[in-house]
Amino acid sequence: MSVVRGTCQDARMVRSAIGLAEELRAGETTAVDVVREAIERVRWAGERFGGVAAVDAGWSMAEAERADRRLRAGEGGVLEGVPVTVKDWIDVAGWPVSGAAGGTPGSPGRRPERDATAVARLRAAGAVVVAISSAMADNPVHGKTGNPRDPGRAPGGSSSGTAALVAAGAVPLGLGSDSGGSVRLPAAWCGVAGLKPTFGRVPLTGHFPRCGSLEDGRTVIGPIAGTVADLAATLEVIAGPDGMDGGTPPVPLGDPGAVRVPGLRVATMAGAGGHEATARAVRTLAEAGAAVAERPLPDVREEALELTRRYWDRAGLSGEENVRVLWDWDRFRRRMLAATARADVLVIPAAEEPPPWRESETDDYLWTLPWSLTGAPVVVVPCGGSAVQVVGRPWEEHVVLAAAAEIERAEAPG
Template sequence: MPAGSADAEAMRTVVGLARDLRAGRCTATALMSELLDRLERQRALIGAVAATDPETAMAEAEAADRRLRAGRARAMEGVPYTVKDWIDVAGLPVSGATRRDRGADGRRPVRDATAVARLRAEGAIVIAISTAMADNARYGHTRNPRDPSRAPGGSSSGGAALVAAGVAPLALGSDSGGSIRLPAAWCGVAGLKPTFGRVPLTGHFPRAGALEDGRTVIGPLAASVADLAAVLPLIAGPDGMDAGAPPVPLGDPAAIEPRRLRVGLITTGDEPMTRAVKALAEAGAVITAERLPDVRDEALELTRRHWGRTSLTGAEHAGLLWDWDRFRRRMLAATAGIDVLVTPATEGPVPLWRESAEGDYQWLLPWSLTGAPVVAVPVGTQDGLPIAVQVIARPWEDHVALAAAGLIEAAHPPTGAL
C-alpha cells in the first residue's frame, strides 16, 4: 500500500476514512491521487463518470491536508464524494442528463446546490459528477461493477457504481420513484431516500419540488448504513430557499432500542426477506404477525397514469393530487401500529443490462408516494449478485429507518472495495 494512502476497506467507508484522515493514517492528497487513478481505470469499465476536474480536486485535497495538520479538521475534511448529474456543483458541467442537442451543453452552475454547499462546508471534496440514467444519449452506458453484464439501476446509477467500485465512499443522488434505492440494491451499497422535505432541493436540475414533483428527494449512497447516518445531519434542514423543507428536528438512530422496534411485513417469501427478518428478530425487534396490504399494483398504476404522461390538464392535475393524497393517507393509517416496514428492494435478481423494466420499481414506488424515509440495505449476495431489502419508517422518522437498517447490516456487513 502506498505511503500515506488509506487501506481499501477504509476507502469504502465515510466514517472510517474521516477517522483515518484525522488520525494521520492517510493524507487527503495521497488518497485523492489514488482515487483519481482508480476513477480513470473504472471509467473505461463501467462508464459511471459524467465529468471531473482533477486539478481542482487535488488543490482542495492539499487545502484539506493543511487544515488536518493544523488541527482544524471539519467533519468531512478530505473525504471524496461524487454528485449526480442532476445536482449543481459550482464550476462543473451539470446537464441534468439531457441530450447534447437539448440546451444543457456548456451549463456550468455558478453556485452549489444546498446539499453540496453543506458538504463542502464540512470539508468534503467532489471527485466527479456521476452519471444519471444508466442508458443515456449524453454519455452512454453505465454498468454494474459487480458484473458489467448486469444493470446498475437508475437513475443515480453512476453514484452507486462508483461507491461499489471503491472510487468514492459517498455519492449524492436523488430519488423520485426509486432512483437511489434501486441502484443501491443492484450495486450492493446502502442508500437513503430521506423524508420528502428533509433535505432542501435547492440546486437540483432539472428543477424538482412540491410544485413540480413532490416525490423527489436528495439523499446519500454509501458503503454502510453508519455512513448514511453520519451524512444525513450534515445535509438536512431548511435553507430558506426551498419552501418544501420545514424545520423538523432530526432524531438520533443510536437512541432507538431494538427491543422496542415493531416491524411490519408484506411478504416473507424470498431470501432477502428471510435474512432481514432473522437479523431483526435476533437483535430483539418484535416481528408483528399482521401482514400489511400489498399496494404495488396500485402505486404502479397511479404513477403510470399521472407521471408517465407528458402533460396534464388542470382537472387531471387536481385528480392526481386527490388520488395521491388518498393513497398516502391510507398507507400511513395502515402502518400506524408499527415502527418500520421491511420489504424486498427489488423483484428477483439483478437483471442483465437490457432486461431491466418498469416492474423493477414495483417495491419502490409506494413509498415515494407517501414521502416516507426509506433505507435500501444489502443483505449479502445470492448466486454472486447483491440482494437487498428496504426499511421504511413513518415520515420524519428517518433515524428509526436508519436504526433498523443498521441492525440488518450488522448481520450482513458490507463487502470491501472491488
C-alpha cells in the same frame, strides 16, 4: 494505498467515509494522497464500468490541499478530505452539470455558478468532489454504466453512476436523487447502501432539472455509501432548511444511536413472502428483540404504479383530471400512514428480481414507488446476496437507520 486493478470484490475493500475521515484527522494519511488515489480509482472504474460524467483533477487536488491545511490547523470538518461524487442532476459550482438523461442531452456546456445546498454542505464539512457521476444506465452523452458486481448486469437507474462508483470502490460516498427509486434501486442492484430521506428533509435547491415541493412531491436528494453509518453521517450534514426551498421544514433529526432495536415493531407487506432476503432481515430484527407483526400490510404496488403513471402523464391531462390525481395521491398517502401506524419499520424487498442483463434496459420500481408517494424515509441495505428496504414513518430516519444498521451487522462477514 494502492490503486485497485482487480475485481469488484477487491475494489470493495475500501474504507468507510467516516473511518477515512478519522484517519485523516489522526494524521495517518493526507487528503492529497486520498484524493489523488480516488481520482485514479474513478478513472479506472469509468474505463471498466462507466458511470463518470466529468473529472477535474486540478480542481479536486486544489481542494485536497486546502483540506490538508485545515486538518493541520485542527479545523477539519466531519468529512474533511473525504472524496465524493455527485450525480449529474445536482449542481457543483464550476463543474459541467448538464442534466443529461434518457433521450435528451440536457444542457451541454452548462456550468452552474453555485453549489446545490446539499453539495455546499458536504463541501463545508470538508468533502472533496472528485467526479460528476452520470445519470441512467444508458446516458445519451456519457454512455452506458455497468454493474461492478457483474458488468454484464444493469446497475439500476437513475443514480446509476453514483452507485457504480461506490460499489467499485472508487469513492466511499456519493450523492444521488430519488423520485421513484433512483437511489434505492441502484444501491440494491450494485450491492451498497442507500438512503431516501423523508420528502422535505434535504433541500432540493440546486437540483437540475429544477424541481420543488409543489411541482414534484416525490423527489429527494440522498446519499449512496458503503455503510449505513456513512448514510447517517451524511444525512446529518445535508439535512435541514436553507431558506430557499419552501418545502423543507425545520424538523430536528433523531439520533440512530438512541434507538433500541429490542421492542421495535416490525411489519412487512403482502407479496414479500417469497423473498428470502426479506425473511432473513426480519429474522435478524426478531432475534435482536424486535416484535414482528403477524399480518402483513396489504400489497399496494399495483395501485402505486397506476397512480404514478397518471402523475407522469399529468402534462397531457385536463385540469379536472389533474385534480383527481392529486386527490387520489392524498388519499393513498393517508391510507398508508394509517396502515403503518402500528409499525415502527416495514421490511420489504428492494426489487422484485435480481439485476437483469444490461441489454434489457429495464428498471424494477414496483417495491419502491409506494414510499415515494408517501414521502417516507427508506434505507436500502444489502442482505443475503440481495437487498431489502427498511421503511419508516415520515421524519423518523433515525429509526430506519438503526434497524438497517442491525441488519448490516448481522450480514457482516465473520
